[in-house]
Amino acid sequence: MSLINGNQDEISIVLLDNDPIFALGLKEVLKTEEYQDINIIATGKTSELKTLLSQYQPNLWLVSLDVNKYPDKVKQFLNYLPQLNQQDISIVLLLSSGFMPEVSNIAIIKGFCYKDADIDELVKTLRICAKGENYFNFSNANIQPKKINNWLSKQCQIGLREIAQEIKNIDNYIQGRKLSLADILYWQGRKRELKLAKWLISQMMPNNSSYTVNNYLNSNPSQESENQENNPDSQLVKIGYSSGGIVLSDVPNNTYDLTLAKIQASLKNSTGYLLEIDILQESKKQELLIILIEEWKNQLNELANLNIESEELSEKVDIFVKDVWQNSAIKFLSRYYKPSPNNSYDLVDLTLKEANLIQEKILIQIPFILDIIDYQIHQKPLIIDSQVYQYDSDSGKNLEEIIWQNIIINLSLSVMTFILNRFYDDVIIKNNLFKMELKSSRKVAMFRNNLVWKYRKEKYWRNPTNIFDDRFSMFKLSYEGIENFMITHPRHEELNTIKGIPWLVTILIELRDSLSKGIKSLENTIGKALIYVLTDIIGKGIGLIGKGILQGIGKRIKN
Incomplete structure (x- = not known):
């Protein structure tokens, strides 16, 4: 609602209009000298009438009703007006062309005028109604x-x-x-x-x-809403995954826009772990993630257009994720890779061959991919740790954001794993993608070696620990960078399949847990025994010896 200074000698009007552009234009027109007696003291929407009645007592309430743009709001407003018949107010309606409301049962309506009428006709209607008379201006009412x-x-x-x-x-x-x-x-x-x-x-x-x-x-x-429900593309629009290119909304209002906004804010690594994308320049990190998001969106639209039921999605998930990975890797690398005598790979063939290995070793371990695809296409609720998160609820949106961002970040890490394995010595790749301080051969080798140690620690300690604790370590985006987040969820099936050193780690953890209480109890018992020995036995013995020495010294002094 906006306020304008008024004058008691003029015709004071409160303008209610759901179209702020029209309201602004009308106020500007009425500022001319020939209409100085018309003073709009406040503006608002039709839904604010009840609130504004207690704040203002103007000569007239000018209410604009555009049934073409706001049919539901017009219907609600007209149904509400008869309840105000006992109040001392005067309403003038400003109507869209061709709309003729039945106002015989609404005494507070003193007149109306059509928006298509000349401004002089509107002012004439206002001046007549301000005198307490009724005036219904039918100018332009019958224009087709x-x-x-x-x-x-x-x-x-x-x-x-x-x-x-x-x-x-x-x-x-x-x-x-x-x-x-x-x-x-x-x-x-x-x-x-x-x-x-x-x-x-x-x-x-x-x-x-x-x-x-x-x-x-x-x-x-309801025909329009029914058409949207029957159109698969319209359902994609509801969740923010349109069929167009990369478009960032000025006011992020869905997971897609919010993720893009956070990518553009910062991609600083705040997880405490080394990440494969840490070697990339900041702008290249953003570029890679944006390509992955766009490719995910395209593949999701294609999958939605196939009208696949939820039960059949599990058969398509592996192909879906592999396509997202390999298409994104090709798009990203094709901008910078140039074959040379020392490095003459066919980029497409190499990527397609590597895709199967990446999927078996890395992509298959990313959690909740099937759940998030089913959520985004079929609007099925997410069920995590026996908790149900309904589609489009606040908790559902928050969980969708975490899971989806973790998938996108892990896909970007796997793309960089491919690049560091196959193109780590390519001069053009290093100069265009890597940070200045990390592009020398020695720094790249050190970075790759540090990643190897990280992989070993994850494989033999961190991953078995998370499985045993029934939790997933997730990456999420914030406006400060990439952060770590834990989600609890049963992992019994994985626990039963791990072997070798990871299995031994879980046994050691279980052994530690089972012995910890007994060891603490033993520590307490030994501690109490030592206190007893030191105070009641040794302490008293030392006290008696000291007492005897003092008594001997006292007798000597007397003699």
Whole structure:
């Protein structure tokens, strides 16, 4: 709600309109000298009428009802008005073209005027109603939408077609070229501007539908929602995974936008563990993660369009994750890898061959992939540690964010594992991707050796410990960087399958747990025994000896 200074000598008006752009335009028009007696002292939405009644006592309440844009709100408002018939207020309605409400049972409505009418007609209606008279202005009430829309509608349609073509050209340009992260962000910003312009034109474009009060009050519009439910693409839009390119919302309101915002904020490693992407420049980390997110989104759309049931998803998960990994690896490396006499790999063939090994060794260990795909496509609840997290609930969104970000980060680590194994000595790769202080052959070798020690520690200690504790170590993004997070969930099946040194580690942990209480009890018993010996036996003995010495000294002194 916005406030404007008023004057008691003028016609004070509170304007209620759900369209802030129209309200702003009307206020500006009424500021001219010929309309100085009209003073809008406050503005708000139709839903705020009850609240504003206790705050203001204007001469008139000017209420704009656009049944074309806000049918539900108009219906709710008209049903509420009869409850105010006993109050001393005067309401003037500003109606959309073709809408004729039944107001005979609403005494507080003193008049109405159509938005298509000239501004002088509106001011005339306000001045008459402010004197306490009723005035219903039917100017432009019977104008057919086709006459109103004739020129403006054509211009809007031409503009929309040009914007759609420009967006398509940008998509083709991005897909057909190897662009830097800065270029990608620039073109996506350009797409956001075009989409905003498209939305504004759509709002200004005249609606070709006309309404009557009987059809409107008896209607229950649900066809659009039914069409969305039957359209698989519309369900993807609900969760923020549209079929377009990388588009970051100005106000992140879903997991997709929120993750992109955090990626652009910081990717500092705050886990306490060495990560494969630590060798990358900050901008290259962002680029890799954005490619993975986009590829995940594309593969998710393709999977959704197949209309696969939840029971059949498990058969597609391995292929889905491998496709995301190999397509992302090829897209990322193709921007920087150039064959040379010393390193003449065929990038596509090498990546496809490596994909199977990466999947068997790394990707298969990433938890909850099937759960998150089922959640995002079929909107099934997440069940973690016997707790149910419903789709689109606050707890469900938080858990989805953690699980999905952990998958994306682990995919990025596996891409870097491939690069460090196959291209660690490629000069072009090192110069373009690695940090300045880590691109020498010695530093790269040290980094790879440190990773080997990390893998051993994870394999022989950290992973068996997590399995035995029924928990998963997850990576999550924050605005400060990458953090570590623990999720508890039963892992009995994994516990029964581990062998060798990891199995021995679990036995040692169990042995430690079983003996710890007995050892503590033994420590307490031994401690009490030592205290008794030192105080009651040795201490008293030393005391008696000292007493005897003192007595001997006393007798000597007397003699």
